[in-house]
Amino acid sequence: MDNVVTKSKDVTLLEILDRVLDKGVVVSGDIVISVADVDLIYLGLKVLVSSVETMERLRGAPMSGAMEEPT
Amino acid sequence: MSVRNNLGREDNLSMGGEEKELIYLYCVTDKAPKLKEVENFADKLYFIYRQGIYAVVSKVKENEFSEENLKRNLANLDWIKEKANIHEKIIEGVMKYTRVIPFKFGTIFNTEDNLRVMLGEHSEKFKVNLTNLEGKEEWGVKIYCDMERLKGSTIKEEDEILKIDKEINSSSSGKAYFLKKKKEELIKDVLNKTINEYGQKSFETLKGLSIEARINKLLPKEVTERKDDMILNSAFLIDKNKVTEFIQATDDLKTKYNNKGLNFDCTGPWPPYNFCQFAKEKMQNG
Numbered sequence: 208m209d210n211v212v213t214k215s216k217d218v219t220l221l222e223i224l225d226r227v228l229d230k231g232v233v234v235s236g237d238i239v240i241s242v243a244d245v246d247l248i249y250l251g252l253k254v255l256v257s258s259v260e261t262m263e264r265l266r267g268a269p270m271s272g273a274m275e276e277p278t
Numbered sequence: 279m280s281v282r283n284n285l286g287r288e289d290n291l292s293m294g295g296e297e298k299e300l301i302y303l304y305c306v307t308d309k310a311p312k313l314k315e316v317e318n319f320a321d322k323l324y325f326i327y328r329q330g331i332y333a334v335v336s337k338v339k340e341n342e343f344s345e346e347n348l349k350r351n352l353a354n355l356d357w358i359k360e361k362a363n364i365h366e367k368i369i370e371g372v373m374k375y376t377r378v379i380p381f382k383f384g385t386i387f388n389t390e391d392n393l394r395v396m397l398g399e400h401s402e403k404f405k406v407n408l409t410n411l412e413g414k415e416e417w418g419v420k421i422y423c424d425m426e427r428l429k430g431s432t433i434k435e436e437d438e439i440l441k442i443d444k445e446i447n448s449s450s451s452g453k454a455y456f457l458k459k460k461k462e463e464l465i466k467d468v469l470n471k472t473i474n475e476y477g478q479k480s481f482e483t484l485k486g487l488s489i490e491a492r493i494n495k496l497l498p499k500e501v502t503e504r505k506d507d508m509i510l511n512s513a514f515l516i517d518k519n520k521v522t523e524f525i526q527a528t529d530d531l532k533t534k535y536n537n538k539g540l541n542f543d544c545t546g547p548w549p550p551y552n553f554c555q556f557a558k559e560k561m562q563n564g
Binding site: 217218219220221222223224225226227228229230231232233234235236237238239240244245247248249251252253254 | 300303306343344345348349352353355358359362363365366379380381382383384385386387388392393396400418420494497498500501502503511545548549551552554
């Protein structure tokens with residue numbers, strides 16, 4: 208089980224962008240970070256925002272069985 | 279009094295000073311949170327109660343977290359890392375003693391009254407969600423692939439590629455050029471197909487041990503800070519009694535696919551960021 212990361216360490220940039228800044232409940236607080244705001248972080252990392260979608264597309268059809276995100 | 283507006287490094291949890299303060303919401307729970315037990319941040323945290331729901335909050339400075347300042351700070355990666363870590367650690371601290379619904383980073387209210395209104399509006403949904411989360415944990419599994427290793431172990435076994443190799447060897451240079459192009463396309467297709475197959479199988483196995491499962495967006499190397507490519511990003515809600523079995527299953531997959539260049543990254547338990555039932559729903563006020 209050497210691949211299990213214990214959670215006492217600092218949260219990685221990956222998990223920050225995948226969880227802390229992307230998921231969790233979004234309510235109409237007086238101030239809420241928008242998707243466009245998070246895209247700015249990707250730009251700061253010199254990641255073309257479109258490249259994330261491109262990666263998905265290159266991999267072909269999305270996998271079945273995932274929970275659909277409510278829209 | 280000295281003006282401190284321009285100092286970006288202020289502690290965002292400090293309560294002193296003459297700055298206007300905002301209310302930062304970390305998580306909600308339906309049992310009184312043990313805030314004294316939250317390491318490092320106990321004295322900054324307090325809760326606001328409304329209709330059976332406790333909201334864990336702290337005050338933050340307007341010079342960091344007003345809409346305009348927050349946007350400016352989001353351009354600063356060090357700032358994001360520091361504050362996102364605080365966000366995460368506080369929720370984890372509360373989560374040790376009670377189930378929680380985590381909020382997205384940077385959910386801020388101008389006044390406690392505004393927050394109370396929000397709690398009143400959504401308290402029933404929060405209660406249902408919290409009840410559903412009892413006895414469960416969120417775990418994340420990300421699968422990465424060393425494409426060169428996968429290529430090495432896969433194309434040897436593909437008849438079509440072996441066939442085209444023979445053709446290339448016995449062709450004129452002009453024809454060989456086109457055959458090589460064709461071969462590259464073929465390899466790409468084979469790799470994609472293989473990655474999808476391995477990813478799908480692994481996901482199905484882990485999904486079978488979970489209560490809920492979801493697939494998230496793949497993230498690029500600039501974010502993962504790894505050399506291999508992410509090929510699956512998934513999150514699972516697991517019965518606490520099944521966590522050991524789940525980790526073992528991930529380990530088995532890792533062993534199974536190790537010589538194909540796949541690597542498994544299993545982390546948890548996380549606050550249930552992926553399993554708050556209305557996570558992405560729009561909930562606009564009038």
